Amino acid sequence: MRPFEYVKPKDSKEALRAKTPTGAYIAGGTNLVDLLKKNIAVPHQVLDVTQALSDKITLKRSGIEMGAMVRNTTAAINPTILEQFPLVSKAILAGASPQIRNMASIGGNLLQRTRCPYFYDTSLPCNKRAPGSGCGAYNGENRMSAVIGYSADCVAVHPSDLCVALAALDATVVVQDAQGKKRSILFKDFHRLPESAPQQDNTLPEGALIREVYIPKNAFHKHSAYVKIRDRDSYAFALVSVAAALQLDGNRIVAARLASGGVAHKPWRWLAAEQFLAGKETNATVFAEAAALAVQDVRPLAHNAFKVDMLKGAIETALQEALQA
């Protein structure tokens, strides 16, 4: 770990002002401390934002607001979230371990880096860590890598479970830039595809803070499900995961939301399948057709063709579970 100065700003204004170009914010530290130890993150200054940012969950007329410092466990067991936004809780509890969820913040969860093994091994090439060095995984070991939306420059996946739920629920991210200006970014625009700049995970402006995550109230919360498939039953990142949410009118689907983790550089929305489901009846054939439609666009790499069938099954199961929820 390289030496750094530790500062603890009192509020967001002070944090934004104190941050130097080589500074890094720290919240739960579950990702940053790991990256510091491996010299992948080498800030000269670490800004502890645990006091500067809100840890409150606030129910508003049109939705719910989670402060960036709300811990993952706190959100997952919050009575209002459990009752009105259960998909959020299901996704959080499918990730990491109780200890890590106690520490991890909502803001940090959105900004965690990929778990691609080449990214973590500084002796190997990786465009995300060392731009221009090449992508080790593209022609190397890519069992855990993306199956859609990747480029030859990076095939990494975003590791978060929470973000898959937030993508499905049309959340927005409230950010505050270095000049102090606040604005909202739609969740679908928050994370990026790698294209030719995989070092950039998201569209958060340089030096900006995440202040809140906002989830609108809509008709998708009642019938929702999160299915995660991984190498072991708990405490492992997703091979594939699916968040499904249905707006129902009797046994007819008014509208559907389908998102996946473990498949792309960002939480992936299956828009064609969502459109197909709208207006259809709820039955196994329809669900299977939607899943088939989704995987049509998938292009697996050398070692992850297994993800195609796995994904199809996970989508069908998630839709079925959402229906029964």
Added chain:
Amino acid sequence: MEKKNSYSRRFFIKASAALGALALVPKYVSSFYRDIKALIVPVKEHINLTVSVNKKPYTMQADTRSTLLDLLRENLQLTGTKKGCDHGQCGACTVHVDGERTLSCLTLSAMTVGKEVTTIEGLSEGDDLHPMQEAFIACDGFQCGYCTPGQIMSAVACVKEGHTGSVEEIKAYMSGNLCRCGAYNGIVESIQKVAQHETI
């Protein structure tokens, strides 16, 4: 140290004033200013901190980089808390911070100021072991014992959180603690034993 510091500051103020006069757009001035500050002003890499461990306050100077795990083991010689992976993947370093189970290897010690840390050494009362420690002995909850302090700290939290409804639930909520000896069945039994006792 003090001298060097003040000299650098003066130098930096002069330098940044000169640069500030040259720059026309205020936004660039401020980022320039921060850039140069980061390069010139010496970084304070040590901090004085007071951490409360097992209800006892300890004041010391620590490297800003030190983790709570290293602080406990190296500075305070509280070696009950174990270093397994040092990367958040095994749970051997589990302690309680303000009553919540936490991985000490991913916690900067600077961030524990003002909080109460409980380690395995703080569970027993004198010679009286904590019921979970007794249960681990009674149920063979360990073999080599390396993961055990972390398992016990996690197990105590698991019972307190109320995640003991079934074997599956216990396993899911203890999944953050790996045991290479595979003492898992004994661990689950220990937790069931304590949970049963607590609900009677």
